[in-house]
Amino acid sequence: MKKKYADLTDRMFNSINRFITTDNKRSAYAVYPQNGNERYYDDNVWIGLDMAELYEQTKENRFLEKAKMVWDYLMVGNTSSCGGGILWREIPAYSNKHTCSTAPAAVLGCKLYQITKEQKYLDKAKEFYAWLIQYMQDPSDHLFYDNITPSMTIGKSKYSYNSGQPMQAACLLYNITGEQQYLNEAQQIARSAYSKWFTLYDSKELGEKFYRINGDHAWFYSVLFRGFLELYKIDGRRDYVTAFEKSMLQAWMSECRNQTTNLLSNNYFIGKTNSSWQVLHEGAFVEMLARLAVLELEGK
Incomplete structure (x- = not known):
C-alpha cells in the first residue's frame, strides 16, 4: 500500500x-x-x-x-x-x-x-x-x-477561502511567535466565518440539527477548513470541526452523493441541482474527508 x-x-x-x-x-x-x-x-x-x-x-x-x-x-x-x-x-x-x-x-x-x-x-x-x-x-x-x-x-x-487563509496564517504566527494578538485575531475570524458560512440544518439522515456548510464553492470551504483545523490544534474548540464533520457525513448519506459514482455535488450545499462534476470540487471533498480521517485516527 x-x-x-x-x-x-x-x-x-x-x-x-x-x-x-x-x-x-x-x-x-x-x-x-x-x-x-x-x-x-x-x-x-x-x-x-x-x-x-x-x-x-x-x-x-x-x-x-x-x-x-x-x-x-x-x-x-x-x-x-x-x-x-x-x-x-x-x-x-x-x-x-x-x-x-x-x-x-x-x-x-x-x-x-x-x-x-x-x-x-x-x-x-x-x-x-x-x-x-x-x-x-x-x-x-x-x-x-x-x-x-x-x-x-x-x-x-x-469568499470563505479568503478568510480561511488569514485565519491559518494567524494561527501559525501565534505558534511561531507566541504573540497573543495573532491567536485573538484568528479566533475573531473563526467566529465570523462560522456565522457567515454555516446555517442550522435539520438532517433527516442524521436525525439531528447541526450547523452545516452553506458554502459558496467546495474548494473554497476546504481551504476555510484548513484555518479551522489550525485553530483547533491550538484552542481545542471542537464545534467548528464538528460542523465540517457532520456536513461531510450528511453529504455522504444524502442525495449529495451520486449512488453510482460516489461523486459529491458541489451545488447540494447551496440548494441547487448539480449539472456537472469537476475535479476541483471532488478533490476538495476528498481533502476534507482525508483531514477528518486523520483526526479520527489520532482520536481527536
Missing part, C-alpha cells in the same frame, strides 16, 4: 512539473505547459503549499525545492503598488493585489520558516499578514475582501 501511494505521488509530482515555464527568466507553474501561457501567482502559491506539506510528510528535498521555487516567484509579484501584497496574475499583466494570492503566501512563509528557520520567510509572512489586516479586512466583521486596485479601490466580495 505504501508503494502504491508513493507511485501516485511520483506521478503527481512529475506531471505537475511539466507545467513549469520560464517566462521572464523566472521558473513558475503556468496554466498550460508552454512558455507564453497564463501564469497566476495564486495558482503557484497553492501548489507551493502542497509541496511544503509533502516535504513535511516525507522530508524529500524535491518537494522543498519546488516550494522555494514558488516562493521566489511570489516575491516577483510582491511589488510596492497597493501598499504591498502580491499580484494575482503575471501573464497577461494584471495590476490588482488579491487576498487569494497574499494570504496563502503568508501561510507558505510560515511553513518555510518552520522548515528552514530562515528569518526571511517569517519576516515576509508577518508583512503579508499585516497588509491583509490593514487593507483587506472588514473591521465590522473581521472577514476579508477580495482585491484592491492600484488606486486603492477595494473589491468587497467575500
Whole structure:
C-alpha cells in the first residue's frame, strides 16, 4: 500500500512539473505547459503549499525545492503598488493585489520558516499578514475582501477561502511567535466565518440539527477548513470541526452523493441541482474527508 501511494505521488509530482515555464527568466507553474501561457501567482502559491506539506510528510528535498521555487516567484509579484501584497496574475499583466494570492503566501512563509528557520520567510509572512489586516479586512466583521486596485479601490466580495487563509496564517504566527494578538485575531475570524458560512440544518439522515456548510464553492470551504483545523490544534474548540464533520457525513448519506459514482455535488450545499462534476470540487471533498480521517485516527 505504501508503494502504491508513493507511485501516485511520483506521478503527481512529475506531471505537475511539466507545467513549469520560464517566462521572464523566472521558473513558475503556468496554466498550460508552454512558455507564453497564463501564469497566476495564486495558482503557484497553492501548489507551493502542497509541496511544503509533502516535504513535511516525507522530508524529500524535491518537494522543498519546488516550494522555494514558488516562493521566489511570489516575491516577483510582491511589488510596492497597493501598499504591498502580491499580484494575482503575471501573464497577461494584471495590476490588482488579491487576498487569494497574499494570504496563502503568508501561510507558505510560515511553513518555510518552520522548515528552514530562515528569518526571511517569517519576516515576509508577518508583512503579508499585516497588509491583509490593514487593507483587506472588514473591521465590522473581521472577514476579508477580495482585491484592491492600484488606486486603492477595494473589491468587497467575500469568499470563505479568503478568510480561511488569514485565519491559518494567524494561527501559525501565534505558534511561531507566541504573540497573543495573532491567536485573538484568528479566533475573531473563526467566529465570523462560522456565522457567515454555516446555517442550522435539520438532517433527516442524521436525525439531528447541526450547523452545516452553506458554502459558496467546495474548494473554497476546504481551504476555510484548513484555518479551522489550525485553530483547533491550538484552542481545542471542537464545534467548528464538528460542523465540517457532520456536513461531510450528511453529504455522504444524502442525495449529495451520486449512488453510482460516489461523486459529491458541489451545488447540494447551496440548494441547487448539480449539472456537472469537476475535479476541483471532488478533490476538495476528498481533502476534507482525508483531514477528518486523520483526526479520527489520532482520536481527536
